[in-house]
Amino acid sequence: MANFKKKQAGSKQEIPTSAMxxxxxxxxxxxxxxxxxxxxxxxxxxxxxxxxxxxxIEQKRLVSYIYMGPERLPGNQLGDDKVQIxxxxxxxxxxxxxxxxxxxxxxxxxxxxxxxxxxxxxxxxTDVQKELQQAGTFRINYSTKREAD
Amino acid sequence: MLKKKKREGADINGxxxxxxxxxxxxxxxxxxxxxxxxxxxxxLPPPLDPEQEPPPIRERNLMKILVNSQGLVLMxxxxxxxxxxxxxxxxxxxxxxxxxxxxxxxxxxxxxxxxQRETPYSIYIDMLDEVMAAxxxxxxxxxxxxxxxxxxxxxxxSPQQDQxxxxxxxxxxxxxxxx
Numbered sequence: 424m425a426n427f428k429k430k431q432a433g434s435k436q437e438i439p440t441s442a443m444x445x446x447x448x449x450x451x452x453x454x455x456x457x458x459x460x461x462x463x464x465x466x467x468x469x470x471x472x473x474x475x476x477x478x479x480i481e482q483k484r485l486v487s488y489i490y491m492g493p494e495r496l497p498g499n500q501l502g503d504d505k506v507q508i509x510x511x512x513x514x515x516x517x518x519x520x521x522x523x524x525x526x527x528x529x530x531x532x533x534x535x536x537x538x539x540x541x542x543x544x545x546x547x548x549t550d551v552q553k554e555l556q557q558a559g560t561f562r563i564n565y566s567t568k569r570e571a572d
Numbered sequence: 573m574l575k576k577k578k579r580e581g582a583d584i585n586g587x588x589x590x591x592x593x594x595x596x597x598x599x600x601x602x603x604x605x606x607x608x609x610x611x612x613x614x615x616l617p618p619p620l621d622p623e624q625e626p627p628p629i630r631e632r633n634l635m636k637i638l639v640n641s642q643g644l645v646l647m648x649x650x651x652x653x654x655x656x657x658x659x660x661x662x663x664x665x666x667x668x669x670x671x672x673x674x675x676x677x678x679x680x681x682x683x684x685x686x687x688q689r690e691t692p693y694s695i696y697i698d699m700l701d702e703v704m705a706a707x708x709x710x711x712x713x714x715x716x717x718x719x720x721x722x723x724x725x726x727x728x729x730s731p732q733q734d735q736x737x738x739x740x741x742x743x744x745x746x747x748x749x750x751x
Contacts, residue, residue, distance in 0.1 A: 440590070447593040454600035472694040476704035480609040536609060539693045546689030548696075549748055556619040566611040567697060 467492035467507050472541035473570040480564060485534045487526050489519075491547060492540030504543045506551060516550050523558035538566040612700055614744070632673060633680045635664050639699050641690040654698065661706035665740065678710065678740050686747035703744060710740045 469492050480486055494502035506513045508522055527533050638646040645652050665681045667674040675681035683703055687696050711723040715736050726733040
């Protein structure tokens with residue numbers, strides 16, 4: 424019985440993988456840097472409305488958000504419409520003026536993005552807008568989703 | 573005689589490092605949301621001085637749009653449906669037949685949007701969207717006629733874009749609701 428010996432390649436053919444962790448780490452750092460982990464915890468229910476003629480906000484650094492919608496209460500209940508700036512609900516609408524004015528001093532090209540629940544009433548929005556006028560933050564943006572055509 | 577034990581070279585096995593890095597990478601890949609903020613941009617007017625009289629506006633240059641809380645629309649005291657608003661606005665702003673009832677020129681036209689306090693936000697945005705759509709159509713048409721490309725294709729803040737913007741300035745007034 425003849426023994427067949429498999430022919431072996433003379434030299435070992437291996438792809439060097441020692442650089443793979445470096446490549447993966449590089450990608451990892453990219454995504455770590457771009458990820459925004461700390462999102463604002465919403466204390467109001469937010470269901471944005473849709474519109475078709477919208478523009479993108481390119482410079483996100485300039486944007487400051489104001490959230491408006493029914494307050495989330497413990498036990499999955501919804502309360503009255505409230506205004507939230509940063510992490511806190513603002514009960515006294517007159518305080519918005521000072522809050523936004525301080526932000527305007529920090530960033531003169533401030534854009535205020537109004538994220539309003541679609542079922543909240545216009546009355547609250549107009550009160551907030553009046554405060555924004557007093558604060559001098561005139562550039563606003565009604566945040567909406569893109570409407571599917 | 574005590575013989576010192578020969579130590580082997582302590583190597584940390586690094587082959588699983590790639591696996592760990594991959595795991596982290598996948599975690600961040602999944603959690604990353606590269607979302608873009610979109611919305612309708614507006615510029616609020618400065619606060620009104622109560623002693624100062626508002627500037628006079630000729631009646632024919634002003635298009636009053638009233639929206640109630642049920643979403644019913646009045647344009648210059650005339651009930652219209654939401655789908656008609658855009659075409660009516662384009663006719664009002666451009667005024668191709670020089671109707672004495674409509675705006676003298678596009679840059680004099682002012683659109684006033686007024687709602688009730690109880691109007692839901694979505695209805696208000698729908699109306700504002702219609703107004704924006706009317707202006708977008710007009711600007712696109714003007715841009716195509718002059719430069720052969722839609723308005724969005726023009727370079728931002730270029731003289732061409734400024735010119736189109738001057739032809740059709742967005743003069744939208746958000747009136748305060750009564751009551």
